[in-house]
Amino acid sequence: MSSNANEVQKERLGSEDPNQSSIEQISKFEKFVDSLNNATHRVSMLVLFLMMFLTTGDVIGRYFFYKPITGTYELTGLAMVIVIFLSLGRTQLKKEHISIDFVTSKLPTKIRESINVLTSCIMLALLGTTSWQLFAYAQRFGAQTSGDLGIPMKYFAILAAIGVLFYALTILLSIIQSISKVVKKNES
Template identity: 50%
Template sequence: MKTEINKVEVHHNSLGAPAPGELSAIEKLTNGIEKIAHFFNHVSHKVSSVLLFLLMCVTTVDVIGRNIFNNPITGSYELTGLMLAMMIFFSLGMAQLKRDHIEIDFLTKKLPLKVQAGLNAITSLILSILMALTTWQLIEFTKRMFTGNYLSGELGFPIYIVTALATVGVLFFTLTILLDMLQSILKVVQKNES
């Protein structure tokens, strides 16, 4: 009896499939990316929360200074725009993790779950390619801003800092989309356990 079990285990492993209870390579990859994506997106979300608080403080002080003391903060409009850009890019990944992005699924939600997961895998693949290209172009844009020493108009703030931070935010978002794709692929290839 024991010999038969060993033969079955050897035969099972020789086909390249994981033994019962073991994770496949794609599951291990998905788990690793999930840990990384969650960590970096939580950190970037906290940074965007701090930026939102600073944005509120700058706006409040500017309005009070402008209306009561007739002395607004110099460059407040520019500063709020730069902080808003960084805040949005840092929030994209967390919004994707929480599934807060708008989905138009009135047709696809009527399809079987595996078909939905397959469609989600395809759209996530397309989106991850587009976001990877966006990340690459933001890196190139940041290089141009750095070598050209471009500064903001009123404050003289280096633009490459903002574009570099935006690149990091888009990179985290791309990682999250890649995670969605892998999770959808796992849903498609999993056997029904019923």
Template identity: 30%
Template sequence: MMNGWLSRVGQFMEKAIFPISRFLQMLGQFVLVLMVLITVVDVFLRYVFNRPILGSYELTEFMMAILVFASVGYTMAVKGHVVVDLVITRLPKRAQALVECIISLIAFILFAIVTWRNVLHARTAWQRHDVTAELFIPISPFILFVALGIAVLSLVLLVHFIQSLARAIKK
């Protein structure tokens, strides 16, 4: 009874979260292309005309943050991260599910805390009107985007926790 309920909750959450993580990942792909274009044009203008793009370094920094944190949730959702499972694969399936359950829960808690701390950091940056040195771009929206990416990662980890718990208690 409990196992069926957990499986349904996990499937429901996965169906709700996966499209969000996929959208963010596609945004990350777009930002990567934009970052490459800005870098190529900047290098070209610097060496040919001695006129680099003003603030290209700052723009690239922000785009790197968007690229990484837009993609991390999707990568976890499709299990694209590197996994070292030398010991775990030798365990029985139920024990493997239990280990995955514990690891997912710990990771969920950790990244939920990181999300919360990033939201607080963004609020502080907003209150202090923190901006970049060259282009005077406010940094708080980018910190909030980092928090969004980590929040999606946290939700994916919660789904993994629920799914592995369902496998661990399966009869």
């Protein structure tokens, strides 16, 4: 009988808990941000792996055959753009960025999370501006290419902008999580 009453209540209200749909939306957003950052991190790991082989091949060629691989220094520098920028979001999700919290760790949870919301909002604004300017920078590059190999530079600026954009999404997720901790009622 009680399960029948729950079903009737579900039909009237749309769900058992009015906060259920917002929790599901946050969970979907969290999964979306996580999947984007996992994908870019995998690309970053692949590029790092290829960079290792390139550097090893260059060293072997240089010291044993007196024939280095042309453009290794250039490719390594451009690959570092991919490795760093495409890993920023994943690093934020894992909470592995450097943070100094010896003062804030002593504060109550609500105050600590409120400070986190404030600083994360500032960070979100900075990252949004940085991503926007990187996309604009890529447009200004035009047909500019790298020195030795002639690789178009705008693609690396676009990849950097995408990496910063995904990092901004993780900051937005952090803001949402901190706000939910601030407004959460004390559970004893």
